[in-house]
Amino acid sequence: MQVAVVTFDGFNELDSFVASALINRCRKDGLEAFITTPTPGVTSMNGVEVSGQRPLEFVSEADVVLIGSGIKAREVAADDRLLARLPLDPARQLIAAQCSGALVLARLGLLDGMPACTDRTSRPFVEACGVTVLDVPFHTEGNIATAGGCLASQYLATWVIGRTVGLDAARGVLDYVAPVGENEETVERALRAVRSGEAAALR
Amino acid sequence: MQVAVVTFDGFNELDSFVASALINRCRKDGLEAFITTPTPGVTSMNGVEVSGQRPLEFVSEADVVLIGSGIKAREVAADDRLLARLPLDPARQLIAAQCSGALVLARLGLLDGMPACTDRTSRPFVEACGVTVLDVPFHTEGNIATAGGCLASQYLATWVIGRTVGLDAARGVLDYVAPVGENEETVERALRAVRSGEAAALR
Numbered sequence: 001m002q003v004a005v006v007t008f009d010g011f012n013e014l015d016s017f018v019a020s021a022l023i024n025r026c027r028k029d030g031l032e033a034f035i036t037t038p039t040p041g042v043t044s045m046n047g048v049e050v051s052g053q054r055p056l057e058f059v060s061e062a063d064v065v066l067i068g069s070g071i072k073a074r075e076v077a078a079d080d081r082l083l084a085r086l087p088l089d090p091a092r093q094l095i096a097a098q099c100s101g102a103l104v105l106a107r108l109g110l111l112d113g114m115p116a117c118t119d120r121t122s123r124p125f126v127e128a129c130g131v132t133v134l135d136v137p138f139h140t141e142g143n144i145a146t147a148g149g150c151l152a153s154q155y156l157a158t159w160v161i162g163r164t165v166g167l168d169a170a171r172g173v174l175d176y177v178a179p180v181g182e183n184e185e186t187v188e189r190a191l192r193a194v195r196s197g198e199a200a201a202l203r
Numbered sequence: 204m205q206v207a208v209v210t211f212d213g214f215n216e217l218d219s220f221v222a223s224a225l226i227n228r229c230r231k232d233g234l235e236a237f238i239t240t241p242t243p244g245v246t247s248m249n250g251v252e253v254s255g256q257r258p259l260e261f262v263s264e265a266d267v268v269l270i271g272s273g274i275k276a277r278e279v280a281a282d283d284r285l286l287a288r289l290p291l292d293p294a295r296q297l298i299a300a301q302c303s304g305a306l307v308l309a310r311l312g313l314l315d316g317m318p319a320c321t322d323r324t325s326r327p328f329v330e331a332c333g334v335t336v337l338d339v340p341f342h343t344e345g346n347i348a349t350a351g352g353c354l355a356s357q358y359l360a361t362w363v364i365g366r367t368v369g370l371d372a373a374r375g376v377l378d379y380v381a382p383v384g385e386n387e388e389t390v391e392r393a394l395r396a397v398r399s400g401e402a403a404a405l406r
Contacts (some may be wrong), residue, residue: 009217011221012224013223013224014220014221014224014225014380017217017220017221017251018216018217018220018221019218020216020249020251021215021216021217021249021353022217024249031353032327033249035251046221046223046224046227047237047240047256048220048253048254048256049253049254050251050252050253050254051251051252051253053250088325110222118383119383120379120383134383135368135383135384136383136384137382137383137384137385138382147382148382148383149380149381149383149384149385149386150224150379150380150381151357151380151381151382151389152382152383154354155382176323176353177217177352178352178353178354179340179341179350179351179352179354179355179358180320180321180322180323180337180338180339180340180351180352180355181338181339181340181352182340182352183352186354193382
């Protein structure tokens with residue numbers, strides 16, 4: 001199973017790399033994440049130049065697509081040619097957005113009829129798309145999920161791992177990356193956030 | 204004030220990017236972090252190619268030096284020529300290591316007489332250097348700090364921001380990057396970890 005971590009110019013390192021690093025701890029289980037970029041290289045909001053591991057066209061064959069966040073999200077969401085390169089299919093793929101990535105999902109029509117999570121900066125722009133923004137870090141309905149707040153990217157990764165490899169694998173990853181001595185609370189916090197974000201959709 | 208986030212080939216994205224992204228939220232306060240590499244480019248443990256923002260020689264002029272972690276840490280720690288390019292000065296600089304970065308500090312003689320934090324994989328190798336490893340995520344004495352567990356990199360960043368710009372700035376950064384709705388607990392958890400790691404040294 002392959003995960004496209006869609007990463008645009010001006011990206012936030014926390015959003016793309018926390019998710020990809022956690023997911024890549026499941027390589028032995030056949031789950032692998034790739035930094036996926038619209039140009040051969042992208043530069044982060046802090047000036048770090050990164051080479052894409054996959055071109056944007058990889059989203060078509062990926063089993064999971066995560067839309068990262070960054071300081072140019074509004075430009076991305078307004079770029080019809082770029083959006084046309086994201087032919088996502090929630091019937092076949094797990095699709096998730098981190099922070100301002102929700103703007104992209106909204107513009108793709110993937111948040112119609114469901115609320116979403118995003119960061120405080122992006123919130124008014126996501127709301128302007130007609131999407132209700134929740135005051136929680138994670139929300140999912142069906143095959144679509146959104147997370148808000150940079151460090152909630154660990155919850156997106158937890159959801160992806162849980163939905164593909166399983167909850168035991170997610171627990172193992174969280175236990176490994178947790179601050180030493182905070183293992184159990186880190187695992188439980190992430191699983192709780194994901195469970196709450198699933199339960200909310202069922203109410 | 205400039206922060207060198209020393210990043211070797213095979214680096215763990217969580218360790219270098221969580222710290223640098225948090226610290227770079229203080230640019231407006233005059234604190235700035237740079238991915239600092241021994242070669243023009245490095246490739247992460249997950250195959251992501253990143254261009255260094257500063258050469259390794261930058262550590263001499265940096266006010267703060269963070270040694271990142273990765274799958275080649277033991278090779279780095281055994282490479283005398285590479286170590287010679289790290290002329291760190293704890294009298295003048297704040298010096299910190301994330302996970303296996305503690306091995307590098309140990310080999311540089313910077314952990315003599317103090318215990319350290321590291322990850323579970325690196326632990327036996329750090330202990331083999333004669334350093335006591337603690338079961339906590341963060342420890343500091345004087346101008347030297349170590350953190351263990353990938354996500355404890357947020358505690359290293361909190362310490363750096365607190366020691367340079369101040370605790371209010373650290374609170375502001377943690378509040379911004381926290382998962383939505385978990386702001387207060389994220390701020391308090393990080394400040395508590397850093398305070399505990401400072402207090403332990405005073406006992």
